[in-house]
Amino acid sequence: MELLERRIRESGVVKPGQVLKVDSFLNHQMDVALFREMARAWGREFADRPVNKVMTIEASGIGLAAIVGDELGLPVVFAKKAQSINLDGSVHTAQITSYTHKRDYDVIVSKRYIGPDDHVLIIDDFLANGCAMEGLIAICQQAGATIEGIGIAIEKGFQQGGALLRERGFKVCSLAIVESMDHETGRIEFR
Structure with a gap:
């Protein structure tokens, strides 16, 4: 998506x-107009699929998934990173390792x-090694x-997550x- 790539080049910082x-x-201050364009792009991409629910993970994916859910007219579910007193009954659970937070x-x-009648579109802001995605799967x-x-939204193509998911047959x-990036020059190359 050219609009997103341009925004990454203009505002992204390579660390x-x-x-x-x-x-x-994307994941602290949110550009909702950009999110809406991203949601429309996913809506076109998955228009042939019988999606009835959008799913993401707490916290950075929630804003993006909410806009996707609104655009598609679907409910949004997010995986919580902590048990709370508001969450009663039985739960599905998985362990993930956060690349960014190193925990x-x-x-x-x-x-x-979420149950056997659901046809899920998973939405997230980043894909690197795929650990969060494995938990949602x-x-x-x-x-x-x-x-x-x-x-x-943004896949680090030089890391294995996307390739592994595609090899397993996921669309x-x-x-x-992002094909490569250099923190010394700030240069970002896209696939």
């Missing part, structure tokens, strides 16, 4: 350790909100839900795939 900081428009999380979704599999596709639509 040491292969970190791309896009918090000015493990148990993520949970109430069994009330595990939750969908525990629930007996069908994963109809995976929509990613992955990444709107911007």
Whole structure:
């Protein structure tokens, strides 16, 4: 998606350790107009799939998934990173490792909100090694839900996550795939 790539070039900051900081428009401060264009792109990409639910993971994916859900007229479920007193009953759970935060999380979704009748479109802001995505996939599999596709805002194409998901047969639509980036020059190359 040219619009997203342009925004990454204009506002993204490459940090040491292969970190791309896009918090000015994607995952801290949110550009809702850009999100709406991204949601429309995913809507076109997955129009042939019987999606009835959008799913993401707390916290950075929530804003983006909410706009996708609104655009598609679908409910949005997010995997929580902590058990709360508001979450009653039985849950599906998986453990993920956060690339950005360098820690493990148990993520949970109430069994009330995902089940075998659901056809899920997973949405997230980043895909690097695919650890968060593996957790969401595990939750969908525990629930007996069908994963109809995976929509990613920014994929780090030089890391293995996207390739592994595609090899497993998942339809992955990444709107911007970063092929390489250099923190010393700030240069970002797209696939």
